[in-house]
Amino acid sequence: MALVADAVTYCWSALWLTRIRPVEPAPARPVKGHFTAGIRWVFAQPVMRALFAASATVQFCNFAFHTIFVLYATRELGLSPGLLGLVLSAGAIGGLLGAAATSRIVVRVGVGPAIVAGFALFSVPLVLVPLARGGEPFVVALLFTAEFVSCAGAMLVDITSGSLQMALIPDALRSRVTGAFRTLNHGFRPLGALAGGVLGSALGLRPTLWIATVGGTFCVLWVIRSAVSRTRALPVAAEEGERPEVAGAKEAPVSAAVVSADGATAGNGSELGKR
Template sequence: MALRDRVPPLLRERTFRRYWTGQTVSLAGDQISLMAIPLAAVLVLGADAAAMGWLKTVELLPALLLNLPFGAWADRQTSRRRAMVATDIGRAALVLSLPVAYALDALTLTQLYVVAFGVGALTVLFEACNTTLFVALVPPDQYVQANSLVNGSRSTAWLAGPGAGGLLVQFLTAPFALVADAVTYLVSAGYLARIKTVEPPPAPVVKGHFTEGLRWVVREPSMRALFAASGTVQFFNYMFHTLFVLYVTVELGLGAGMLGLVLATGAVGGLLGAVCSGAVVRRLGIGGALVAGFLGFTLPLLLVPLAGGPLPVLVGVLFLAEFLSCIGVMVVDVAAGSFQMALIPDAVRARVMGAFRTLNHGFRPLGALVGGLLGTAIGLRSTLWIATVGAAFAVLWLLPSPLPWMRELPTRDEEPVPVRKTA
């Protein structure tokens, strides 16, 4: 078999390949900042559990405040791609401000909060536009394959990014490690600028435009169930992630390099999950894959608060938890992303996804804040028990809905979405 024949068909197409390459590079940079920013707070500025909770909260607050207005804005644009290029450049500038401030001995927690909020806001705008660009590039019968490729990139980023981030922090200090993240945003902007495609036409400005996406989510029973399950996971999982770096480095005594290796080794599971997700969907159906993915994502994290003992045992338990959980999260992401792409009409796509992310990702800052407060009040390990057990119960929202019994992707309704016109 020729090497070209081994390449997935979508990656043989230049436009999608540019899109995928930009996403891959940017996702790798995100993983570096995911390590470097909290480590800068802990190791450089001496942040405690409450400060870490506030840092994660301001990073995620834009998802709660801005998904609806940015989704409404994106549905009215003729070129979402240009907006995505601008957000990449803006995120690079914000991230670069941190090593500059550190070099001038002026870095503060306040600046970390401001940069975290700004990067979060631009990321919300990027994702609001990204959904529509994705469906312009990918035919419906290739949604699962395309989502597998993009999520495979995310897994590869999880594999390489934390390890690289931990090593960069080890040798360059946390603030200077962020230079690499800024470069990845600029590379992503360069690839996006070279994409040429015909995007869905902008939606007309009519009465009810702003809230139509929210009403659509509430009306659709499968989306309601998916929202409830995802929102529950997001809340408890961000309680978990807010304290994970602090717990592993302070309470368990692992260094930044070992933490990066734990996350990188766990990401091997994510890569495996992305590769196998198409087969899981074919075997279990789209609904069965969602249920299996939610369970596979949440149950292994119960091992984290159990971790202890000699260093090899401790590290092995953390490796296993990350490995298995990352398999599950990739199956969820591929199945849920493909389901949403197939179900949502183009005319309201950015607004529906904006509403879904507002309802769903809006739980993230709440979980981060509660995690920080509980970690201070009752301790890190006890809070991690609450977070991991709570997340495992999220799958119960799916069971009474039509989702578990769906075998195939739904057929999207292309009829105009009813809205009230302005006078």
């Protein structure tokens, strides 16, 4: 019944999506080299390069983690289906609150620091999962906290990094760059899932969770020392072939960053893919 209910929610979402009637420009004529042009732009742009590396790191490790998480929670920690559902529901609540708080966080600290904070909040709390042992209330409390904070961080980084990417990418290159970025980035998901399954079978569930969760925290290193952390507001949109300054003078006001952050969730497609 739970799976049926989940399927119904997707159908309900699809019904509402059919009511959207966006006004879109005519698509560019498909020519050879669009994908490689997108890849070249991503790796030539310092901010996009850092975001790609951070996202790829957390994608790989997060999918390794979630491949074996349910097995670990039920077999090694002995959680019942009801308690496991309670733990996972904490992630949904954290995600909603994280999305709601993003605008205020961006206003207070800026877009770049919010992205760094989002990556940290997304990855670091999951270390509590392999730490969980002892009495059931304590274990549930640790897992609940890990899911709640991690999902809040995932929404914070999804919205802010998506807004920054949309501001950076020239309109003429948007589909090429976004397509290349997501194709490469999402390609780490099955690799992470495969690594999680192989390591879980070879090393055991808890050691594999340690590798996945600690490895995921390295995503912060890619952005904290890059131009991302110095970006306070969204840059002015660039034309094709230009590289907008992200930590310099040509920046949009912070209020514009907040508005864009609120509207970026759908366009970003939950880039990090917590679920």
